[in-house]
Amino acid sequence: MSVIFSSDFLIGSTTAAYQVEGNNINSDFWAEEHAEGSPYKDKSGDAIDHYRLYEQDIALMASLGLKAYRFSFEWSRIEPEPGQYSRSAIEHYRGMLETCYKYKITPIVAMHHFSSPKWLMRMGGWASPELPERFSKYCEVVFKELGDLIPYVLTMNEVNLPVMLRETFTAIGFVPPVGIDRESWVAPKWRESAAKLCGTTTENYFTFHMVSDEASIQLLKETHRKARERIKRIQPNTKVGFSMALSDVQSIPGGEEIAKKKWNSYFGQFTDMIEGDDFFGLQNYTREVYGPEGQVKPPEDAELTQMGYEFYPEALGHVLRKVASVLSIPIMITEHGVATDDDEKRVEFIRKSLERVKACLDEGIDVRGYLHWSTFDNFEWNSGYSMKFGLIGVDRTTQERKVKESARVLGEIANVSARSDSFNKL
Template identity: 25%
Template sequence: MKTFPENFLWGAAASAPQTEGGAFEGGKSASTWDKWFELEPERFNAEQGPSITSDVYHRYKEDILLMKDIGMNSYRTSIAWTRLLPDGKTLNQEAVTFYRKYFTAMIENGVEPIINLFHFDMPWWLMEKGGWEVRESVDHFAFYAKTAFEQFGDLVKKWTTFNEPIVHIECGYLSNFHYPCKHDFKLAVQVGYHTLMAHVYAVKEFRKAGIPDGKIGIILNISPAYPKSDSPEDLEAKERADHVNIYSFLDPAVLGVIPDKLIDLFERNELLPMVESYDRELIAENTVDFVGMNYYQPLRVKAAVDPRFPAKDRSDFYNGYIWPERRMNDYRGWEIYPEALYDVAMLMKEKYHNIPWYVSENGMGVAEEERFTDAKGQIKDDYRIDFVKEHLEQLHKGIEAGSQCFGYHMWTFVDCWSWLNGYRNRYGFYRVDIENDCKRTLKKSGAWYKQLIENNGC
């Protein structure tokens, strides 16, 4: 058996917009998802919007007992900015009461809350001003972060600023999956820069808050780039991909610098964002205590074919390719490559001063899981168990090699709503029956995870 370190965090991850529901209850205002669904419900799978999701707003006590039942000792979720500060200025006491009860219930049942501040849920009032496109957003986020630390810092000791910031940049400004569905590379870089500075200012507010035993980090989705060949062109494509997708946030968050190669790449392509003269100093002064790493799939790259200059898209920096030996999760269109998790562990050890980190998301989304239900009504999701086992094997190898990983969180605990995909793909240890009052039913993977936790390994 592969045994993990003592006090290893075993748990799951989720977010407020994907689980809470109660979209307009308790004083909450609209996020971009609430408003987008109102404007274009046909864009969403089966017209499933964020108003109910898995209804944690009303069911958190039930869910925490289920967490305890399978032995989870930690859980990462987020606060809804739109609930805590509905207009960006006024503290919503109903939200404070809800979150304090929620976090206290976790702690009382042996589940440590790890709380994230932003999980793609931009307030509509701020989106109307331009969202992350405008520098004003940095100050608004800093005030939100300060408010959260003041209200919950006595309960929550581990905080993160953003979940997968590259996603709302890519999906909102280089593709068509997040509002506002623009396609503008230079604007995407500016959005990314304001997001980075919002993170920096939130870290600054955290240091000022002086939370006893408090730690702050950021959650990044890491898809290591693997080149098609050892040719100089393909190796350069890998370097560009890693700089744009990984080092753009990881370097400033951990090392306190924006990589020179990234700055040079953007400058040569007329993509540099507008900055303030004091930003570099603030970035250097406000690094993180730990990093959460979300890993699902690798990135296979080769040299760009007929790149435009200046670049109009990331495809002008590198192209993807299909690795002939790949295994696929066809439901998500994602390659299954557990070996990358070892490479991530070594990256953290060797490039980032062996900073403490944890696997903040890893999981397998599958559609129509009811096909695998047995006579007793349990979903036999052996494919998910196999997926986790393979990834834990690589993670254990990385820990044995000296990488400071302190936990593993699955995406997710109960099946959740997933943006435009709605409930198409399921990820949870518990099935949520959205046709039957969101009833929770334990899957085989949940029972297996309970044994894994009891043994602290597999």
């Protein structure tokens, strides 16, 4: 028997523009892919051609029963040069939003999902004092055009991921969801080439994934607050938040203090940034266990995903409880998934995780939705097309979509829940 949620609990899936659209040539990630010595296993190229095929893709999601779709706008498409806004790109995203409504899917938009315009790197990237004004102006332009169609928005995706990258790269080389490895992060020749392709030098080249020191974190917080203020001024009814990647941080005897410091690094230091938001985007994939000497490797008999971390669906419920104990605003699960070629394991992951989400709801925790990463097998950054996170497979030779059983299972849970009158509204 599938777990049943209230009829207004949003169940759906998510993508990121750079990973599905294809040919985002004005982005810093395009430069990284094409840099000399680039560690990227594949070029994104056409990706899964979602930029062209979005209407049939959204129709497919609806046919499966999914009720929400979280996708991102590509800043480098909308503002290809400073202050130059593309009417065609804005109209493209209008089309995506209107298509969601056509198929009765709730759109949830991320204004930034890792990739940035190349021109921002020429200004100093995410360390530039111009960043808060530049980013908030981009948000303002978009919301003046499209704000009435956007009920939920994340200013930025996984604002704490750079801190996690820094922490893990100095430990055992754990590969986070974005899939950038330790060796790639520190390769100066590769970064120098990427900077050159952005029209700048390594001194100015500061991508989103490098925001991990105190100064850049404070700048990021200011950027979020300023963007939120402009969005709310234009569209006060839009719910505004941001998302964070949160592993289930655990400890064994002797590791309690290390675990406490890790959790503060990953989550605690960002809680002041949440003040004034309407909801919080929680993203979880696995757990991290700490002992007296640092992070403990998974047991030898532990199941590992394609990404190399532990298959541990119990993590989501644990993290929900930890976050809810601190926050007083609603939580939306804006990413949660597993990289595997075995779709039966994905089905198991979804079922077990949603059982724990329902338990949290029964305890009174205010969770508004569950969005699975990802809608499609897509471009997973440094890992290229080798990691299979999707509910829907894609033949990249023909761009044919191939629905997996996990998509049908999640869609059925969404459908049954949408018909349910058994629970009070959140």
